[in-house]
Every structure is written in C-alpha cells, then in structure tokens.
Amino acid sequence: xxxxxxxxxxxxxxxxxxxxxxxxxxxxxxxxxxxxxxxxxxxxxxxxxxxxxxxxxxxxxxxxxxxxxxxxxxxxxxxxxxxxxxxxxxxxxxxxxxxxxxxxxxxxxxxxxxxxxxxxxxxxxxxxxxxxxxxxxxxxxxxxxxxxxxxxxxxxxxxxxxxxxxxxxxxxxxxxxxxxxxxxxxxxxxxxxxxxxxxxxxxxxxxxxxxxxxxxxxxxxxxxxxxxxxxxxxxxxxxxxxxxxxxxxxxxxxxxxxxxxxxxxxxxxxxxxxxxxxxxxxxxxxxxxxxxxxxxxxxxxxxxxxxxxxxxxxx
Amino acid sequence: xxxxxxxxxxxxxxxxxxxxxxxxxxxxxxxxxxxxxxxxxxxxxxxxxxxxxxxxxxxxxxxxxxxxxxxxxxxxxxxxxxxxxxxxxxxxxxxxxxxxxxxxxxxxxxxxxxxxxxxxxxxxxxxxxxxxxxxxxxxxxxxxxxxxxxxxxxxxxxxxxxxxxxxxxxxxxxxxxxxxxxxxxxxxxxxxxxxxxxxxxxxxxxxxxxxxxxxxxxxxxxxxxxxxxxxxxxxxxxxxxxxxxxxxxxxxxxxxxxxxxxxxxxxxxxxxxxxxxxxxxxxxxxxxxxxxxxxxxxxxxxxxxxxxxxxxxxxxxxxxxxxxxxxxxxxxxxxxxxxxxxxxxxxxxxxxxxxxxxxxxxxxx
Numbered sequence: 001x002x003x004x005x006x007x008x009x010x011x012x013x014x015x016x017x018x019x020x021x022x023x024x025x026x027x028x029x030x031x032x033x034x035x036x037x038x039x040x041x042x043x044x045x046x047x048x049x050x051x052x053x054x055x056x057x058x059x060x061x062x063x064x065x066x067x068x069x070x071x072x073x074x075x076x077x078x079x080x081x082x083x084x085x086x087x088x089x090x091x092x093x094x095x096x097x098x099x100x101x102x103x104x105x106x107x108x109x110x111x112x113x114x115x116x117x118x119x120x121x122x123x124x125x126x127x128x129x130x131x132x133x134x135x136x137x138x139x140x141x142x143x144x145x146x147x148x149x150x151x152x153x154x155x156x157x158x159x160x161x162x163x164x165x166x167x168x169x170x171x172x173x174x175x176x177x178x179x180x181x182x183x184x185x186x187x188x189x190x191x192x193x194x195x196x197x198x199x200x201x202x203x204x205x206x207x208x209x210x211x212x213x214x215x216x217x218x219x220x221x222x223x224x225x226x227x228x229x230x231x232x233x234x235x236x237x238x239x240x241x242x243x244x245x246x247x248x249x250x251x252x253x254x255x256x257x258x259x260x261x262x263x264x265x266x267x268x269x270x271x272x273x274x275x276x277x278x279x280x281x282x283x284x285x286x287x288x289x290x291x292x293x294x295x296x297x298x299x300x301x302x303x304x305x306x307x308x309x310x311x312x313x314x315x
Numbered sequence: 316x317x318x319x320x321x322x323x324x325x326x327x328x329x330x331x332x333x334x335x336x337x338x339x340x341x342x343x344x345x346x347x348x349x350x351x352x353x354x355x356x357x358x359x360x361x362x363x364x365x366x367x368x369x370x371x372x373x374x375x376x377x378x379x380x381x382x383x384x385x386x387x388x389x390x391x392x393x394x395x396x397x398x399x400x401x402x403x404x405x406x407x408x409x410x411x412x413x414x415x416x417x418x419x420x421x422x423x424x425x426x427x428x429x430x431x432x433x434x435x436x437x438x439x440x441x442x443x444x445x446x447x448x449x450x451x452x453x454x455x456x457x458x459x460x461x462x463x464x465x466x467x468x469x470x471x472x473x474x475x476x477x478x479x480x481x482x483x484x485x486x487x488x489x490x491x492x493x494x495x496x497x498x499x500x501x502x503x504x505x506x507x508x509x510x511x512x513x514x515x516x517x518x519x520x521x522x523x524x525x526x527x528x529x530x531x532x533x534x535x536x537x538x539x540x541x542x543x544x545x546x547x548x549x550x551x552x553x554x555x556x557x558x559x560x561x562x563x564x565x566x567x568x569x570x571x572x573x574x575x576x577x578x579x580x581x582x583x584x585x586x587x588x589x590x591x592x593x594x595x596x597x598x599x600x601x602x603x604x605x606x607x608x609x610x611x612x613x614x615x616x617x618x619x620x621x622x623x624x625x626x627x628x629x630x631x632x633x634x635x636x637x638x639x640x641x642x643x644x645x646x647x648x649x650x651x652x653x654x655x656x657x658x659x660x661x662x663x664x665x666x667x668x669x670x671x672x673x674x675x676x677x678x679x680x
Contacts, residue, residue, distance in 0.1 A: 254625065269493065277504065284500065300484065
C-alpha cells in the first residue's frame, strides 16, 4: 500500500516518467496510479492548468529571493505621487498609492502566502474530512447520525459568514490562525465524500475478512477503506485549494483576514480600494490577475485529475 | 406526497436545532460581548454593568440564555416551566396561538446592539434590495446557463463548445469582488458610464424603501425605474458572470446525457425534426436535474451576494451582515445566520420535493 504514494508525487513534479515510452508494446503491468498519470498527461487542459499552477508556485517560492526589492524594506521613491505611478520599466506593475511601494514585489510575496494558506488549509481539511467521514461511514449508527447532522448544520450556514465571524473575533491578523480557521471549515465536503464511499465499501467481503483476521477498526478504516476513496479526496482537495485562496482573498480584502504585515493577494487588494477613484488601476489589477491565474490553473488541473482518476471516463 | 413532505419537514428539526446551537456557541466564544463596550468607559461602574447583565439576562446560566434566545423558556423568569408558557400552552407556538412572544421561534430576534432598532425590522428593510438584485441576476443567469449549456451540448467538441467551456472556466475562476472592482474601474472610472455603487442616485431620488421613495415612484415611474436599472447593471453582470459557469456546465452534462438516450434515437428515427428533438425530447428531460440544482443555489444567492453587495454598496442582506460584523452587532449577526440557515434547509427540502414532482420515476415513499 505504501507504494501507492510515489507515482502520485511523480504526477505533481512532472519530470518523473514512470510509464515509459508509449510505443513500447512489451507486456507491462501498469499500476492504477501509472495509468492515471498517463491519462493525466494526455489531458491538454490539465497540462495547461498544471503549467499555470506550478508556474505560480515557482514564482511564489523563487520570486521573493531574486526580486530587486524586499517586501519589508522598499525604498522611498524619488518623486512623491500620492496616487502612485503607473507601470514603468523600473516598476513593471506600477507603484501603490500613498507609500509608493512596488506592486510587483507585493504581488510576488502575496502569491507566496496565498498559496501557502490555500495548500495548508486544504490539506488540513482533507485530513479532518477523511477521519470524520471514515469514522462516520465505517461505524454507522449513532456515530454517523451525529457526525452527519453536524456536517449538515455547518453546511446550512454559508461558511464565509462563519469564517468572517471567526477571523474577526478570534484570529484576525496572523496568517497562521487564518489558515487554521479555513482548515477547520474545509473538511465538510470531503467528509461527505469519504462517508459515501465507506458506506458502500464496508459491506465488501475483504472487510469482513480483515475483521475476521482480528485487524483493528482503525487499521481497517485507514489501510483498507480510505485508499479506495483516494481519487475523490485528491480531486476535492485540489479544487479546495482554489476555494480557500478566493475565500481568504475576500476575507482579507474586507479587512477581517490576514494583516498587512503578511502580504496576501487579498490584503494587497484591500489597500488599493481607496485609490481606484484616483485612477490607480494597476494596484488592483495585478494581484487579482494573479488570483485568476492560480485558480484557473487549479480548476483545469482538478478537472484533469477527475478524468484521469476515474476509470470509467474515456479520454 | 403530503406524508413525504411532512416527514421531511420533521426531519429538518434536528438539523435546525444543531444549527441554532452552533450559531449560539460561535457567538458565545467570540470576544466583544454585549457589555465589553463599557470596558473603556470610566463612568460605567461595576454595579451598572451588573444591572445591565441582569436586565438582559446575561447573569443566567448559558443553557437558560440559549433557551430564552430560542424562545422556549419564558423570557422574564416567571415562567411555569421550560416548555409551557404562562397561558399553559406550549411556548414555542406563535403569540396569537397562546405561546410566548419573545425569542427566535416567535420571530423575535431582539434588538440591534449598535442602533437599538429591532433586528427583524433591520433585516426586513434589507430583504427587498437583495431580492431585486438576486431575482434579476437569477433570471438572466438561468437563461444564459441553459442557452450556453444546450449550445455546448449540441455542438459538442466543436468551436462553440470550446469557447463556452473556456468562458465558463474563466468565469468560475474570477473572485467576485475583484471582478466587481474591475467593472467599476472600467465602466465607472474610465468611461464614466455607470454609477460605481449604491442603489439610487442620492441627488435625484429619495432613499429607497421610504414613503418618499414610493411616492416618487408613483409620480415618475420611468425615472425611478431607469435609475434603479442603471445601478443594477454592474452588480448583475458580476453575479451572472461568476455564477453562470457551474450551471452552464451542469446543463451541458445533463443535455449530453439525455441526447444519448434511446428515446432521442427513436425520435430521430421517426423523422422528428432536429429542433423538436432538442427542445421537446432532450431539453425537457435534461432540465429535471437543473431545476433541483437551481433550488439548491437559491439560498446562497439570497445570502451569498455579500461580495457583490459590499463592492457596490448595495443595501441588502450581505452588506447588513458585513456592517454587523464590523460593529460587533451580535443580535443582527445571529438573526441573519438563523434566517439564512432556515432558508438553506427549506431550499434543500424544496429541491427534493421538486425532484419528486417533476420526475415521475422518483418514488417518494
């Protein structure tokens, strides 16, 4: 079972090629993940999406290291223009209003933190959702009823409403606490997915066999059942990253999320609001474009993953 | 059918109970409680704070406070018991049926802690603007979603399909609030064609919802209508552009599915015109899942236009929510959350019932 993991990593880094050349007609046995990786590679939209997304990841990781300016120490400009100056050679994305910071520096640092928040929060959601869904689906009965009522109830509240209240009252400012709050609300959909798969799988004979062999419930859930639910979990987690990035941007934009000492794409936009009427469009345009590129990439990739991981889909 | 609906209605009670508990506990653990605003005021003595706590029942144990908030326990502490009002009838009935008149179950959400008005009147004033914005957007977006979805399905893998698919993906990836900002920059700052926000022109039209406004509408309906229309254009474009994608994809999938069914082949074999095959045979069946999908989306349009309403300062529920969060206005927050939750739960129910009604193959035993 542990051998399931490396090929999926290969799918992420793009340089690994476990499948070998396509014209090879030798009898080769391909694992489930190798087949998925081959299908993913042939999915044009998925490849474009991955390029967009991983391109932005590279910008986020490497960008701050090679930029001319440091986010925490951007020099005072020679000429003072309150609305900021439009894009020029020395400031390709223009300058912000008032402090005249370099927008490119803000955006690149914002990409770094927005991606971090999105990835960590949806990973948290995947873990919590898998545990809750697995327990609810496997044990059934009252455990299931209570857990699923809580999920229903949370889904009946627009989550953004709840997160707004939480960030305003509990963790506004610090990006780690905002990430945790998002993570604590990301698991609902995944819990439902995993539970649905569990409900059908727990009646299978191999589960009975495992139980008869005296294997513990925990091991049955996480070793025998959860791996079968991995494809929907992967797809849902991937798309969840996009949801968190947009959600965090909105909340920080409203001023309830991450504080200005940590740049995210949302709080960069928040600052720009007052300068739009002074003709400063570049401050609002570039961070938003960065969100669109990241989210578009993730959505393309998620769809490609869905097709690649679904054995019934024909590509 | 009636039995099915009644059973489902009863089934919503535990969900709503858990929702109310969640809402109550979320706001319990949040700092900035009702008496916190006195903390900075040297003139407010500890005795006065105690009196305030007693006056509003904050000195009671939390289960009692919750029970009063929901409206089951008698509000003034002179009740005859938890579930019985002072008239000897179950207390969760509405006032005119002999229940109490205080608490959420009786439609009383208390008073706004920032303005002092009743929560229900504050929220009531916001319903119409939200309904106008949501209604107009919903109609446009459903028509466009069905149109583009059907077109994409019948020209599957063709140029039109590719174009619509790309458009949908891009729309789906736009953050609502940023799209709103860009529209304001282009149409209101650069070209100065449309207002950047608000619901009426403050220089020429009275405040929306007041008697003056309705009198103005009576006198100059065309001016009022055009003014409203001008202010609606940008928010509606924002909502439609972002929301059309999901439904359009959904219609496309449903349409492709029903176009591959046997009855479509039969209809074509019988020589039915392609137009009739598409609109009479395939589309009607493809719309079944779409109807329920739209019912599920309704509440989020009702409440979820927060971003759009905030950007365009549209005086609806979403903006009221943001303002309440900013003012630490707990009663208003709880009121909006409860109402939204009820709408979501009822919409889920409506979706299931609609599905059973429009699709005779579903049995609702």
